[in-house]
Amino acid sequence: MEYTTLGRTGLKVSVAGLGCGGFSRLGLGTGKTEANAIAIIRAALDLGVNLFDTAAAYGTEPVLGKALKSVPREQVVICTKAPFGISNSQSTPARAVESLDRSLRELGTDYIDVYQLHGVAPHAYEHMLQAIAPALLREKEKGKFRHLGITETAPGDPDHQMAKLAAKDGVWDVAMIAFHMMHQNARHAVFPLTREHRVGTLLMFAVRNIFSRPERLGATLRELADTGELPRELAEDPDPLGFLVHPAGASSVIDAAYRFVRHEPGVDVVLFGTGEPEHLRSNIESILKPPLAEADRDRLSRLFGHLVGVGLDAPHLSRAGRVTNR
Numbered sequence: 001m002e003y004t005t006l007g008r009t010g011l012k013v014s015v016a017g018l019g020c021g022g023f024s025r026l027g028l029g030t031g032k033t034e035a036n037a038i039a040i041i042r043a044a045l046d047l048g049v050n051l052f053d054t055a056a057a058y059g060t061e062p063v064l065g066k067a068l069k070s071v072p073r074e075q076v077v078i079c080t081k082a083p084f085g086i087s088n089s090q091s092t093p094a095r096a097v098e099s100l101d102r103s104l105r106e107l108g109t110d111y112i113d114v115y116q117l118h119g120v121a122p123h124a125y126e127h128m129l130q131a132i133a134p135a136l137l138r139e140k141e142k143g144k145f146r147h148l149g150i151t152e153t154a155p156g157d158p159d160h161q162m163a164k165l166a167a168k169d170g171v172w173d174v175a176m177i178a179f180h181m182m183h184q185n186a187r188h189a190v191f192p193l194t195r196e197h198r199v200g201t202l203l204m205f206a207v208r209n210i211f212s213r214p215e216r217l218g219a220t221l222r223e224l225a226d227t228g229e230l231p232r233e234l235a236e237d238p239d240p241l242g243f244l245v246h247p248a249g250a251s252s253v254i255d256a257a258y259r260f261v262r263h264e265p266g267v268d269v270v271l272f273g274t275g276e277p278e279h280l281r282s283n284i285e286s287i288l289k290p291p292l293a294e295a296d297r298d299r300l301s302r303l304f305g306h307l308v309g310v311g312l313d314a315p316h317l318s319r320a321g322r323v324t325n326r
Helices: 034-046 061-068 094-108 122-141 162-169 191-197 207-212 214-226 232-236 254-263 277-287 294-304
Strands: 004-007 012-014 016-019 049-051 079-080 112-120 145-152 173-178 200-204 269-272
Touching: 012 016, 012 162, 016 034, 016 277, 034 061, 034 277, 061 079, 061 094, 079 094, 094 112, 094 122, 112 122, 112 173, 122 162, 122 214, 145 200, 162 173, 162 191, 173 207, 191 200, 207 214, 207 254, 214 232, 254 269, 254 277, 254 294, 269 277
Parallel strands: 016 049, 016 269, 049 079, 079 112, 112 145, 145 173, 173 200, 200 269
Antiparallel strands: 004 012
16 A cells, blocks of 8 residues: 555545445445455555545445454544535534534544534635534544545546635645546646645545446547537547557556546545445555556546546536536
8 A cells, every 4th residue: 555645634645535425335235245345444454544434414324433443443433424404504603513523423433533514515615614523622622533624526526616615725735526537627626725735635426337337438428529529420429538558558447447536636535435345446556556647647637637527426417427507
């Protein structure tokens, strides 16, 4: 495993972080057992992963707590989040504190390393900054958590409006950002700011369905060709990202997707989720590989660098997986 420092937090973290939500939820989302989920977490530990990201909304805080119970607390970095509803303009400081206390109980820990506000929309940001953050920072003084973070609602904020504000405000030590091969605008919109202000970054959406399901990729490319945003010949190519797979390149499109984000300046930790031991190992192997060939990275930038909001799987998506204007 390779390790880095998470922004100004000073935390030494693995560059690969196990996400306990997403579509898999450690396998619980696909019908696997709690024992399987615990085994996945412990296998990640054995491979050197020390950062684990969960949330109240995922329902995996208790499982993570059980899996880490026998691990010396200082050896792991636990990140969790307030519920999705916390970004509602009607949320209250009291609710935020209640959620924090509930997460501490569910995780079975005395403190959380990074406590994050989950999926904060641009219109809710000022409320988070002025009302919720001060209440949580008072709890931080009591030792309940070490660093305050914030996460994007990527499908609802594909231009990173919230993250651009948060990076400069000095309140948030960590931010969770969406970035992948076909949604690259954080390179110019966010990462220069997080690097300047030493905000640690957790990277989400590296793969999602658009790269793990060929039919989703094909549908997306056809939709983009129909709107004139991509060449028609790319959409009609039966293997449109095949140029990434070659002896000196990636071993697969998923391998390329992880390597593309891992080596982007400004990315600290690449989050991934899985409920399968073999996927756990292969994902970590990809994250630890060298950068993609420069020619391949340049081609990805030329082809997709202008795209915004593609492949962010969440509510309010069009048929092919692009964010709509709703």
